[in-house]
Amino acid sequence: MVKTKSLGYRAGMTLIYALLALIALFCVIPFIHVIAASLSTPEYLASAGFILWPVQFSLDTYQYIFSTSTVFHALGNTVFITVCGTIVNMVMTILMAYPLAHNYLPGKKVINFLVVFTMMFSGGMIPNYIIVRGLNLINSYWSVILPGAINAFNLIVLRNFFAQIPPSLEESARMDGCSEFRILLQIILPLSMASLATITLFYAVAHWNQFQQPLLYLNDSEKWPIQILLRQMVILASGAGLGDSGAMEESYVVPQQSVRMAVIVVSTVPILIVYPFLQKYFTKGVMVGSVKG
Amino acid sequence: MPKTAASSIQTQAAKKNGFWAVLKKYHAFYLMLIPGILYFAIFKYGPMWGLTIAFQNYNPFQGVLGSQFVGLSHFQRFLTSPECGQLFRNTLLLAVFNLVFYFPLPIIIALMLNEVGNKWFQKIVQSLIYIPHFISWVVVVGLCYIMFNNQNGSITQLYNQLTGGQLNILMSAKAFRPMIVIQMMWKEAGWGTIIFLAALAGVDVQLYDAAYIDGATNFQRLWHVTLPSIRGTVVTMFILRLGKFMDTGFDQIYNMLNAMNRDVGEVFDTYIYQLGMVAGQYSYSTAVGFFKSIIALVLVIITDRLSKNMGEDGVF
Numbered sequence: 384m385v386k387t388k389s390l391g392y393r394a395g396m397t398l399i400y401a402l403l404a405l406i407a408l409f410c411v412i413p414f415i416h417v418i419a420a421s422l423s424t425p426e427y428l429a430s431a432g433f434i435l436w437p438v439q440f441s442l443d444t445y446q447y448i449f450s451t452s453t454v455f456h457a458l459g460n461t462v463f464i465t466v467c468g469t470i471v472n473m474v475m476t477i478l479m480a481y482p483l484a485h486n487y488l489p490g491k492k493v494i495n496f497l498v499v500f501t502m503m504f505s506g507g508m509i510p511n512y513i514i515v516r517g518l519n520l521i522n523s524y525w526s527v528i529l530p531g532a533i534n535a536f537n538l539i540v541l542r543n544f545f546a547q548i549p550p551s552l553e554e555s556a557r558m559d560g561c562s563e564f565r566i567l568l569q570i571i572l573p574l575s576m577a578s579l580a581t582i583t584l585f586y587a588v589a590h591w592n593q594f595q596q597p598l599l600y601l602n603d604s605e606k607w608p609i610q611i612l613l614r615q616m617v618i619l620a621s622g623a624g625l626g627d628s629g630a631m632e633e634s635y636v637v638p639q640q641s642v643r644m645a646v647i648v649v650s651t652v653p654i655l656i657v658y659p660f661l662q663k664y665f666t667k668g669v670m671v672g673s674v675k676g
Numbered sequence: 677m678p679k680t681a682a683s684s685i686q687t688q689a690a691k692k693n694g695f696w697a698v699l700k701k702y703h704a705f706y707l708m709l710i711p712g713i714l715y716f717a718i719f720k721y722g723p724m725w726g727l728t729i730a731f732q733n734y735n736p737f738q739g740v741l742g743s744q745f746v747g748l749s750h751f752q753r754f755l756t757s758p759e760c761g762q763l764f765r766n767t768l769l770l771a772v773f774n775l776v777f778y779f780p781l782p783i784i785i786a787l788m789l790n791e792v793g794n795k796w797f798q799k800i801v802q803s804l805i806y807i808p809h810f811i812s813w814v815v816v817v818g819l820c821y822i823m824f825n826n827q828n829g830s831i832t833q834l835y836n837q838l839t840g841g842q843l844n845i846l847m848s849a850k851a852f853r854p855m856i857v858i859q860m861m862w863k864e865a866g867w868g869t870i871i872f873l874a875a876l877a878g879v880d881v882q883l884y885d886a887a888y889i890d891g892a893t894n895f896q897r898l899w900h901v902t903l904p905s906i907r908g909t910v911v912t913m914f915i916l917r918l919g920k921f922m923d924t925g926f927d928q929i930y931n932m933l934n935a936m937n938r939d940v941g942e943v944f945d946t947y948i949y950q951l952g953m954v955a956g957q958y959s960y961s962t963a964v965g966f967f968k969s970i971i972a973l974v975l976v977i978i979t980d981r982l983s984k985n986m987g988e989d990g991v992f
Contacts, residue, residue, distance in 0.1 A: 399788045407804040413819045433830040479712030482705035489698050504973045506723025507965030509952045514722045530719045533712060563704030592812030594927045610814040617818035618931055640828050647818050654810050
């Protein structure tokens with residue numbers, strides 16, 4: 384089909400290309416600015432304005448934030464929570480999604496309904512806190528990992544994916560005397576890589592970005608993940624954030640602008656690095672699971 | 677999964693032999709379900725039982741069973757308090773702003789992306805606009821604090837130099853709602869295009885060809901073919917968003933709140949946190965939370981029915 388290349392059409396298309404380029408730029412400019420500023424010499428930053436390239440390249444700021452163990456430690460906590468949490472997530476979600484993918488399983492409808500209901504209604508912040516406290520998990524890393532162990536939406540996506548694998552594969556394995564666990568591990572999972580990769584990514588990113596649960600449950604500043612530390616250093620300390628000041632420590636030195644930028648970069652860069660590799664998976668995986676927002 | 681003859685016979689045989697036979701037959705499946713069921717029971721349904729403290733004067737030392745029962749007094753107190761109106765107003769306004777300004781954006785971007793012929797350009801733009809979705813709200817608010825800081829924010833300085841005024845975003849109540857919506861647009865508009873791009877990809881090419889043969893201009897093609905084809909998706913997403921309007925997102929709002937904008941910014945989730953976790957009013961804040969959850973549930977059910985009545989898929 385040949386498109387009519389009228390002047391109006393060309394003008395329209397140019398506008399579309401320009402707008403899209405602008406939008407894409409708008410999405411990444413804050414990052415470029417913050418990365419550039421964090422790689423600049425701190426003294427020049429105040430007069431530099433909205434830079435997109437380091438002014439007087441220097442690694443001073445990064446040297447500074449890694450000179451004490453605070454940032455490193457928080458990053459370590461986050462990595463630990465992300466790795467452990469995602470493993471727990473995937474094991475539990477897979478184990479639950481697989482049986483529910485079988486239409487003939489008695490009780491499936493009831494369980495499905497109970498799962499879906501939790502997406503519509505929940506106990507709320509305080510009752511959740513009471514449960515976690517009742518299990519003696521306050522201040523333990525498990526308080527951040529267990530309450531979110533299975534995301535109902537991810538469960539449904541994975542269940543639907545398993546459900547459309549041809550049953551003949553399972554049945555022939557069953558006839559050969561294969562146990563259900565082996566069928567799951569050796570037949571179903573290898574076929575589900577795209578979906579599994581997508582869901583793993585969603586869980587991992589959710590853990591990395593977790594804020595509310597650590598805020599509620601992790602009282603020890605030793606255990607703070609990077610988002611909590613970030614809030615402390617960037618938001619609370621800029622003088623405009625007057626949240627609950629009880630969360631700030633006494634002898635607190637307000638970080639400079641460049642330090643704040645560096646901490647943001649450090650907490651975001653891991654995701655930005657992993658992102659390109661996983662992008663090919665999730666655009667496909669999201670389609671397969673038919674995301675409804 | 678299509679019901680094969682074999683599986684129907686399986687179910688019938690199982691029913692004939694009773695509960696324990698069923699358990700034995702599918703024991704592997706039920707075993708696999710145990711961790712998940714335990715999880716939902718403890719961490720999802722357990723707290724729902726905890727809602728009973730909304731009807732009590734909960735005392736942590738007396739526990740749920742030992743605390744005094746007070747019926748609906750907490751609910752009465754909340755509904756007659758000035759905060760009730762304030763919370764509803766703030767939540768409602770944010771939801772409306774979101775619906776008007778944020779909602780059309782992914783659709784427009786998806787439509788534009790769909791028109792672009794150059795695949796390479798399309799892929800790059802898509803890659804870039806998805807990135808903000810993976811960033812945490814703390815980082816987003818943090819970026820805003822850095823750029824709009826009254827003293828040394830880079831954008832603040834730029835604005836002041838250009839206009840000679842003094843830009844005050846972070847400490848201003850007027851700027852709060854626009855900032856929230858702009859942040860939402862920046863973070864989620866790109867990711868939101870995915871579902872619409874999928875819908876656009878599903879439009880029958882023959883419809884476009886027919887329109888071309890009938891001499892339609894590009895704009896007519898858009899109006900008469902493209903838009904009606906994605907109408908279903910747009911309506912479904914709109915209704916879904918309506919159903920979620922009580923959800924404002926704790927992370928974003930909490931981090932943006934300060935003494936200056938608390939009036940316009942306080943929403944249910946942050947109020948419950950403040951009241952319950954900081955001020956220790958467990959029962960009262962749980963009552964507020966319960967109230968909010970009920971309204972959200974009712975909304976979701978209504979919007980689900982609405983959606984199905986219009987012939988689209990429901991929420992579930």
